[in-house]
Every structure is written in C-alpha cells, then in structure tokens.
Amino acid sequence: MSFTKAAEELHLSQGAVSRQIQVLEERMGVPLFNRRHKEIQLTRAGLIFQQAIAQSLNTIRRAVTMIEALDTSTVTIAASNAMANFWLMPAIFEFRSEHPHIDIRVLASNSPVDPWHEPIDLAIRYGDGHWPNLTKVKLFEEEIFPVCAPLYLQKHDIRTVRDLMECELIEYDSDTAVSNSWDTWLENAGVQPGAVRKNLTLSNYDLVYRAACNGKGVALAWAYGVPQEDRETLLVRPLDISLKTGLCEYIIYADNEELSMPAKILLEWLTDFGKRSIWT
Structure with missing residues (x-):
C-alpha cells in the first residue's frame, strides 16, 4: 500500500512505479487503486488482480523449488x-x-x-x-485391534470382546479414519456396544498411545501404529481379534x-x- 516502498524494494524511482501502475490501469480500463491523501487502497478490481498475481507467484515459487530438487x-x-x-x-x-x-x-x-x-x-x-x-x-x-499395557491385562480378565465392555476404553476422537471409534469397532466385531465406558477421549493418537502404555485403559491401534520395539513390551494385544476396514x-x-x-x-x-x- 505504498508506491514509495514498492519503488525502494524494486530499486526504481517512485515516479516510475506510479507510471507503470497508470499504464496498467489504462490498459485494463479500470482503476486498481483509490488514491487518497498520503495513502492508497486497492479497489475491488485491484484486489482481484492482486490475489491472482499472488497465487501465480506462489505457483512459480513451488515450481522453482521442485525443479531445484x-x-x-x-x-x-x-x-x-x-x-x-x-x-x-x-x-x-x-x-x-x-x-x-x-x-x-x-x-x-x-x-x-x-x-x-x-x-x-x-x-x-x-x-x-x-x-x-x-x-x-x-x-x-487398514487393520485395527485393541491394545493395552501388559500390567493392565494382568489386572483385567479379558477373554472375549464383551469383556472389553467392563474395561476403561480410551477413545481416539478423529475424523481421519472410518473405524477408529470404539462404538464402530465393537459393532463390527459383533457386539452391540450400548453404554461403553470411555474414561478418556483424546484428539491426538500420540496421547492415546501414551495413555495405553501407562495402563490407563484399552485403546484401538492400527497394525502399523505401534513401533516394533514396543510390541509385547509396552503394549500387548489382549484379544486375537482385529477389524479390516477395506x-x-x-x-x-x-x-x-x-x-x-x-x-x-x-x-x-x-x-x-x-x-x-x-x-x-
């Protein structure tokens, strides 16, 4: 919003910048700026043109980055x-x-x-x-199954899917996966969930993972979502049951x-x- 500062950045005179803007406006047939005392403002046409130029420059910048790589x-x-x-x-x-x-x-x-x-x-x-x-x-x-800490499994008798209804269930509240909620998983496992006891609902999978490792309950995990070095040490599968979503x-x-x-x-x-x- 300053012809003077634009001129300084471009290493031109303020008059040269003003003249180029005037030529552009004459060619397009509409004013791009409202000139007021000691300030300028974009007109509606100017704003449309500015947004198009910004998008074009960003596209060129990304292309240069890709080419350089x-x-x-x-x-x-x-x-x-x-x-x-x-x-x-x-x-x-x-x-x-x-x-x-x-x-x-x-x-x-x-x-x-x-x-x-x-x-x-x-x-x-x-x-x-x-x-x-x-x-x-x-x-x-995608394959999803319950996981919990070994100590949690020792303290809870989990032999069937229905036994999960008596456990503290850690919910991952996210819209990025289809079957990551306990309600959906239990229903697909053949159990009408009813009143599922979810003592923790977390919006970040890292937090869900940490809570499960700390013995706070049973969580749903992806087959790829537990590092290999943590399997059977920090987390175990209490049931040999999993759900493939397709x-x-x-x-x-x-x-x-x-x-x-x-x-x-x-x-x-x-x-x-x-x-x-x-x-x-």
Whole structure:
C-alpha cells in the first residue's frame, strides 16, 4: 500500500512505479487503486488482480523449488502426523542406515497434500485409492485391534470382546479414519456396544498411545501404529481379534511425474518395509 516502498524494494524511482501502475490501469480500463491523501487502497478490481498475481507467484515459487530438487539427492515425503510419528520415521531411520547418501525431508501434516501442487516427491495417503491423476502404490490394508499395557491385562480378565465392555476404553476422537471409534469397532466385531465406558477421549493418537502404555485403559491401534520395539513390551494385544476396514495406506505421486532415482529407491524400500512391519 505504498508506491514509495514498492519503488525502494524494486530499486526504481517512485515516479516510475506510479507510471507503470497508470499504464496498467489504462490498459485494463479500470482503476486498481483509490488514491487518497498520503495513502492508497486497492479497489475491488485491484484486489482481484492482486490475489491472482499472488497465487501465480506462489505457483512459480513451488515450481522453482521442485525443479531445484530434481538434481539433488533429497527426497521429500509427506504423511499425516500419526503415520509420520509411528511408522514413517522408524522406517526412515532404518532406510538411512542402508542408504546414507540419500537425504530425506519429511512433511508431517493432517491436511491432505496434493503432489500436483506441493513441492514433494511422495506422499502417504489414507483412503480407498480412488484419486484421479495420481500413481498409487499400496502399502498395507487398514487393520485395527485393541491394545493395552501388559500390567493392565494382568489386572483385567479379558477373554472375549464383551469383556472389553467392563474395561476403561480410551477413545481416539478423529475424523481421519472410518473405524477408529470404539462404538464402530465393537459393532463390527459383533457386539452391540450400548453404554461403553470411555474414561478418556483424546484428539491426538500420540496421547492415546501414551495413555495405553501407562495402563490407563484399552485403546484401538492400527497394525502399523505401534513401533516394533514396543510390541509385547509396552503394549500387548489382549484379544486375537482385529477389524479390516477395506481402506488402505498408499504411497502416491503425480502420475505425470518421473521420479528421481533416490525417490524410486525410497519408494521400493518403503513398500518392502510395509510388508514386514505390520503387527500380525
């Protein structure tokens, strides 16, 4: 909102900037600024034009970032917070021990990432796989089952699914998965839940995981959602019952994208790691 400051940033005179704005307004046939004493304001047309220019510059900036990354050994991969924390990072640590020359950049966010519009090589996405213009490589099918601390299991007689109704159940309150609620899981396991006793409802899977490890109750976990080193030590499966939802975790990338060799190596490695990292 200052021609003078714009001129300073562009290393031009204030008059040159004002003249270019005037030429642009004459060409478009509408004023882009309202000129008042010692201040300027965008008109409605100016605001529309400013937003379009900002989006275009952001697109160019992302393209430059992606192009610059083509000739490097860095691979950028995006995943949800839970996936990044409980599955991807342990996988990356093991991958780096075998491929120390390949640098990995992890973007953790619960907002869906579009490989077409973000400067990433790969992304892990949860769902049914019906996404146009994306190449999809299946990691594993979603499988959900109860987990609790070994000491909690010692103190509670859990022999059947119905026994869970007498336990303190830790609820993961999230809309990112279909069958992550106890009501849904119990119903699919053949039990009408009725009045389920949920002593904790948490919006973060890390908090759910910690509460279960600390013996605060029984939680639902994904087959990939418990690190291998914690299985049977920090957490156990009280019942040999699980629910497969039909949804999957996929590695995706833009279908017109030729992956770099480091990205291809990581993709193949993660796919193999996914097969051997599931808690069965």
